[in-house]
Amino acid sequence: MRRLGFVQQKIPCVFVTDVREEPSRKRQCQHFQVVATERMNPVALEANVDCSLATEKLDGTCCYVTLYKGQPFLWARLDRKPNKHAERRFKKHQHAHRSCHGFTWNVEEDFKTVPDAWIPAHKVKHVDGFPVPDEHGHIPGWVPVEKDNKQYCWHSSVVDYQVGQALVLGPSADDKDELEITAVSLADLQEQTLELIGTNINGNAYGLGSKKQPIHFLVSHGGICIRNPPPVEFQQLCSWFQKSPEGKVEGIVWHCPDGTLVKIHRHHLGLRWPEDDTCLGNTPVVVRVPENGTNDAHDNNMLAFFLALNGRRFSRLRDVQLEP
Template sequence: MRRLGSVQHKVPCIFTTEVWEEPSRKRDCQPYQVVATETLNPVAIDADVESAIATEKVDGTCCYVSMFRGEPYLWARLDRKPNKQAEKRFKRHLHLHRTGKGFLWNVEEDFKSVPEAWIPAHGVKHVNDQPVPDENGHIPGWVPVDRDSKQYCWHSSVVDYELGAALRGALEITVVPLNELMEQTLELIGTNVNGNPYGLGCKKRPVHCLVSHGSLPLANPPPLDFNKLRSWFQRPEGRVEGIVWHCSNGTLLKLHRHHVGLPWPDGDTLLSSRSMVVHVNAAVNKYNDFKDLFSSFSKLNGHKFDRLQDLVFES
């Protein structure tokens, strides 16, 4: 699997889409739904999607590894969002036009402030050196995760800047040097992320890890046909949030269950039922602190679990 670079913040659907006048099932406060049609997106055809690698779309929160303060750092996704007055104007526009296109923003006045270190995501358009909001009225971006961050405590639990390393993997948990993840995007999953669809850990002993985008290829991906894809999502092997196709020219395309009118999660997920192994060397156990994820995983070094959701730490 090739390494992915900076996040393509707006991944198009593999099919063309329509906007329905119903509240979104995926995004709170979005008064419309984006639904897939049965027509393959021309972008997909141009990218030769038939020969693309199909991978599982993982349900977590997006992260990014890049330099900060002279060292590799984990960055959390933070979209710059409109203030209340601008949001009301934008919602009125959506109600009339069903799309955010054509709405006029004043970035300096319409948006909430963000931390000084915030940066816009790669691919965000700029006009007069100002980032342009997407069709949802957001400016995708990143903020560095500090060691003792309270707001991003679950992010900081999977990195150790003294070691210069991160906890990565879903089917194999390992410690990976941050400099090997430079300019890559990953998904943070676990107990306190998005309702924990994979059943990792518990409130008393939360478990989190990073999953590299594109690292879970589908063994037998379904044909690129709307009805066959929708049917596949309803079978045991299709219990995933969605599919992301990685094309040879670098184009990414996706299909979410919500695009085809199916709920998520819907019972046990495919990932939570797959076996996993821990390979975290005891050398990283510097703290002997049960609250530290690196220490906890090091005590399970070599352990294999029949299902990801069976992963438990010793008391």
């Protein structure tokens, strides 16, 4: 069986894209918009996208589970970006050539420093021992989420290294129409990528928790399948996103038979995001975080709170509230 849930690089759009000189709907202060044309991306055609598995593209921040100091650890996405001087040179080149091709980086001098524990993402190219930036001028990478790092406090809230578990949202094993909140061993998540979603992530598109009592989960990439997805055709996708209740998602990621990933984002189609009501936020959910003999070791995090809700069902994910 093909293993899903491994996102280390930018995923290309399922359609060929075009750049328009208009304010971005997705990023503030970006004065251009990347839009999909109706022409299929050759990468998608070669990967046989019509035989792929369609999964929900989630609006959060990317994470990775791999070893750190000899134990499975949660890592946060941290792209190494150019310093101000190099960024100006890069943008000047892009504006003059309407392309990043032909620009030369000095990786030793052009990029901001990163923590000592930082590692480049898989498949990042190296030249003379140095990682090479992608077409956006970034070097994708990861940094371990340590408990004392306030920058990653919401990442820390969903893991407990003492018991080696993470709080994960995924499909219920008992009911295909229901989600499940559960504790998963970090060892079982090793070498997977996941999305962190919740109250304090990307404007909280799914309406989770509150300022007083924030709620966050990890969701394995490829973990939320789209039921009865539309054909991979421009007009039918536009219609599905606008008219179908299942279309109230940020986008779709297709997992092709050869492992290739391609995506479509609502902004590629000129559609608004976030929606007032999302498909994920309206899905019923059950909590299954049972005592296992080690729960008394839980720190004051999401796992400890959800232990008190074990067995509870909520009619919508957005209705989940933690016990005081």
